[in-house]
Amino acid sequence: MGRRTVLAVAGWLATALIATLIGLAAIQVVGESLTGTPGGVRSEQEVARALTEPAPATPTARTDTPAQTPQSPTAQPASPSAEAGNRRSFTTPGGSAVAECRPSGAWLATWSPRQGYRVDEVDRGPDDDVEVTFVGPSGEYELSVRCVGGVPVLEPDDD
Secondary structure, X not given: OOHHHHHHHHHHHHHHHHHHHHHHHHHHHHHHHHHOOOOOOOOHHHHHHHHHOOOOOOOOOEEOOOOOOOOOOEEEEOOOOOOOOOEEEEEEOOEEEXXXXXXXXXXXXXXXXXXXXXXXXXXXXXXXXXXXXXXXXXXXXXXXXXXEOOEEEEOOOOO
16 A cells, blocks of 8 residues: 555545544534423422422413404413412413512523414513513414412513
C-alpha cells in the first residue's frame, strides 16, 4: 500500500470522526428542545401525591366571547382527577392546563394543546395570575388562572 493511500484513508477517518463529534454535540445542544415534555416532567413523588389525594370540587366554568373567535371557548375543569385542592385541571377547545397554588402564587404545572393547535404564549408563574394561549383552526383560546383561598380558579376574560 502506497503512502498516498495511507494518507487518504487517514484523512477520510479523521473527517468522519470530526463529523460524528460535531453531530453528537449538535444533538446534545438541541436534543432537549426536540424531546422535552411541554410543561415539564413530574417526579415520582408528585405523581404518587396526585394519585393518593381526593378529587377537588368542580370549579365554575367560564365562557368567553371574543369578537373574532368563530366559536366561544368554554374553559372548564377537565374530567375528575385525583388532584389536591391546590391543584386543578382546566380545558378549552384549544387545549388543557394544570394549575396549582403555591406560597409564591399561581403556577402552571403543565399544559398541552389539542391536535391541530399550538401554544402561542405561556406565563407559567409563579405570579398573581398565570395564563396559556392556544391557537388553532377555530381561533385563539386563553386560559387565565389565579389563586383564591389557595385554590386555582379561572379568571374572567378582560376583553
